[in-house]
């Protein structure tokens with residue numbers, strides 16, 4: 321079968337895999353190849369046991385795999401054949417040198433740029449899919465145009481807005497697709513080609529076009545705004561806990577104002593995920609490097625508040641459990657950074673579990689999908705921790721339960737059965753406000769939720 325064009329995606333992670341599966345499923349006229357240097361990941365993409373858990377992903381992959389969707393480790397071959405290359409490699413926070421702990425680490429990104437140049441023999445469109453600092457397209461262009469000068473590489477920015485756990489829904493029916501390009505004839509032509517691909521399933525009015533810098537900055541801004549809402553509501557959750565206001569009632573009352581809107585106002589133990597913190601710190605670093613220190617401080621406070629919210633949760637546990645958890649068993653229910661994903665990157669559960677262990681608590685970690693990652697996150701810990709998938713077993717004999725992920729299954733547990741199996745007095749700390757607190761209190765639990773007055777029997 322001959323295809324209209326060859327699309328390549330470099331990076332078969334949480335973004336590359338699902339986005340390319342959607343493009344392949346919706347555009348059978350294109351051949352879509354996803355390459356990665358990680359052989360294990362590629363083998364999993366080619367099997368029935370995909371490397372990431374995402375509702376609906378397996379069915380989507382099955383639609384197109386081996387028809388016009390291929391997963392491979394042959395990066396150079398993929399580059400040679402491709403007309404359009406999405407780059408979706410990881411861009412974590414730098415851990416070394418200048419900007420350590422703040423700036424984006426662009427080494428994987430730059431390596432792909434050089435690899436593209438070394439293996440190209442015809443013009444290509446390069447699409448930034450990874451989240452990148454503003455003006456990265458300029459660096460990409462400079463590397464790509466450092467060759468013989470016979471080839472044309474047009475660099476587009478097409479940031480991804482999917483959220484984990486709802487990736488397939490978000491890809492199928494996005495709020496918008498953003499495509500930025502240079503505003504030259506060649507840039508606009510390349511932009512049009514990408515618009516054409518998305519227009520196979522995304523309504524035209526949802527495809528936003530912009531200059532390349534606006535597209536790059538819009539991605540960082542969107543994540544900063546989302547995280548800012550969570551930190552805003554979390555900051556007020558602390559005030560609610562000491563004033564008997566209820567954060568859910570406040571969020572509802574505030575969110576019904578159509579100018580504010582009701583989404584992303586769920587108070588929690590803190591936001592996690594691979595991107596919010598990394599992208600905000602990246603934004604902070606960029607602002608600092610332009611001398612915009614007030615702007616940098618403003619956004620950094622969103623991250624600082626989030627760290628405080630995690631610490632506050634552990635402090636609440638400690639102070640309410642008579643100022644000591646040493647030798648006490650605690651069940652951590654939920655280790656993923658949000659429900660419906662096995663991803664634990666930057667999950668509040670990591671810090672909270674570590675702090676509880678530092679206080680010499682004995683922690684049983686439970687999660688329906690994330691125990692594999694939890695084991696890796698805590699693999700340096702030698703004692704005091706157990707990983708138990710069954711939440712009833714994890715809660716048995718414990719003094720306290722901490723709900724750290726809003727898995728639906730935790731709403732439906734038989735809490736009477738759990739209470740009967742626990743040490744008394746029994747504590748429950750609902751870090752996601754998913755339980756019926758009054759019912760649990762009447763049953764005999766001492767209940768501590770986020771942004772609500774505590775319900776205790778003493």
Ligand code: NAD
Pocket residue numbers: 330331332333334335336355356357358361395408409410411428431432449450451452480481482483484594595
């Ligand atoms: P990931 O770590 O899951 O996947 C990245 C993949 O790139 C890895 O499998 C890695 O092996 C591969 N890779 C790195 N260098 C390579 C190279 N030179 N050649 C081939 N493969 C290479 O990361 P992710 O979560 O998919 O994120 C990718 C980008 O998308 C990041 O910039 C992130 O900020 C952004 N993003 C992520 C999400 C999300 O929900 N995870 C959402 C929107 C945007």
Ligand code: UGA
Pocket residue numbers: 451480481482483484485543546550583584585586587588589590591592593594595596657658659
């Ligand atoms: C987020 C954005 O929502 C995506 O648009 C973006 O593409 C992505 O980051 C990215 O760039 O990686 P994600 O991190 O997968 O997606 O998940 P979110 O649903 O945004 O949740 C992030 C964190 O905030 C989770 O820990 C979640 O529990 C927390 N959260 C979210 C709250 O505590 N309260 C809320 O009201 C909403």
